[in-house]
Amino acid sequence: MRILGIETSCDDTAAAVVENGRHLISSLRSSSAAIQQKFGGVVPEVAAREHVLSILPTVRDALHAAGMDWQDVDGVAVTRGPGLIGALLVGVTFAKSVGSALNRPVVGVHHLEAHLYANALIAPIQFPALALIVSGGHTTLAYWTDHGQLAVLGETLDDAAGEAFDKGARILGLPYPGGPAIERLADQARPDRSITLPVARLGADSLNFSFSGVKTRLRQLAADVPDRAPELAFALQEAVAEALTRNIERAYEKYPVAHLYLAGGVSANRRVREKLGDWASRRQVTLHVPPVELCTDNGAMVAALGYYRLTKGERLGREEGPQTPWPLREAMAGARGEESGTCC
Ligand SMILES: Nc1ncnc2c1ncn2[C@@H]1O[C@H](COP(=O)(O)OP(=O)(O)OP(=O)(O)O)[C@@H](O)[C@H]1O
Ligand SMILES: [Mg+2]
Known part of the structure; x- marks a missing residue:
């Protein structure tokens, strides 16, 4: 199962393809850090605008690097939160559009839990x-x-x-x-x-x-x-x-x-x-x-976690969008079924 992972919670627009939650096939990142340097930190509006410009080319390049066409994507995982709301909105909207156009399942994941899954790409x-x-x-x-x-x-x-x-x-x-x-x-x-x-x-x-x-x-x-x-x-x-x-x-x-x-x-x-x-x-x-290149934000960690969530049957509901703030404790309660989204 090849999952497309999309990450846009802060200043990196990242996309990756991971097979069965373990095997990294491609991972690309376009960062607005150089632009943000002028401001000495991340300006939310600047980040959101850069995501809008970068999301399609970054995803397209990640698929190309994986030798895949859109139709080869089995599922989509996207960072749902926490992060900058405008930045998250770009990724979540894009992921839902891809899922809907290709008729593939989409899952929204928690950014912090996703960070840990950079380790799943090395060993179970x-x-x-x-x-x-x-x-x-x-x-x-x-x-x-x-x-x-x-x-x-x-x-x-x-x-x-x-x-x-x-x-x-x-x-x-x-x-x-x-x-x-x-x-x-x-x-x-x-x-x-x-x-x-x-x-x-x-x-x-x-x-x-x-x-x-x-x-x-x-x-x-x-x-x-x-x-x-x-x-x-x-x-x-x-x-x-x-x-x-x-x-x-x-x-x-x-x-x-x-x-x-x-x-x-x-x-x-x-x-x-x-x-x-x-x-x-x-x-x-x-x-x-994790390897150094997977410590900071990337799409691979999102795809790796997304695999476990999609195979459990979790889906991002039609009415669900970005979620921020989103305490990890709350997300974990949701993962245990105490509060989960409806299936799209
Ligand atoms: N070699 C390094 N030594 C120390 N800190 C580092 C190093 N490389 C990156 N960082 C720090 O890591 C942070 C970026 O990491 P990451 O991308 O995981 O954070 P984020 O996505 O912005 O925040 P969060 O994941 O909490 O939403 C920055 O604060 C940066 O200074
Ligand atoms: Mg991060």
Whole structure:
């Protein structure tokens, strides 16, 4: 079963073809990041306009790269939310149009759950597991027991991990998106233990995250030692990696699983991978990370998750459109049948 996956929740217009939820056949992305750089972040209206221009060529190119015609598509999966409403609307409307024109089933998926399915393109997901989604807008830790069974254990109380990188980059005068720029600058840092950033201490039992204190301290240090930008970038990366590792350890104490899945743009970060990798080997846990090109938004993760949903009979209802905000907890309740859409 070859699923066309469509992703337009933020600034990337992405399309991919995945066979049976496992085999990546083609994946293409057209990003408006270069345009957004001028504004230092994503402007929703600009993102929506770029999606309108890019969606048809991107999907067409993904099919072409897969050696397929429209008729060869067996089903369509699209990110339904959460994200920018105008951006989501382009993808969802396009997916529904394709489904209707070809008479193929369409399913709308949750963007955060989809991020995790970048891992399904490497090997089948092994349950039970801990799942850590670290992206531009979310930092979510969950206990993952089966497809569609994610129990949220912790979330960020303020900035997301990716946001900490993006805002940190802005403070240090680096371009958007901040994560890759911070990582490159941190590589040039000289060892200096006196330059560190705080890791928020929430309650002893809390599995939540907080990154706003890191940002505030970084701003102060950037004013105090403006010539030490590489060391500040290094300290920021270290603080984020430490906060993630600390909560994974706490979650593991309650849920001693054999697998940890990482996903989202920040999972591309080498230091984050290294630190969680060290933790995992100490605990004899297998750490699963997506290939770097599938950490940020892509259509392949949407198609992979869509396969499981379509084969379960889930469909995006005729009256259903984008959904945002859409807490993961709510989406999981829907997946358990507590609140599902009507079939189209
Ligand atoms: N190498 C890296 N190191 C750290 N952060 C990174 C790296 N590469 C990308 N990022 C960060 O990942 C984020 C983008 O990831 P992603 O595409 O998953 O987020 P998003 O889709 O914008 O947000 P969400 O998934 O929460 O809606 C940005 O904040 C970016 O700075
Ligand atoms: Mg994302």
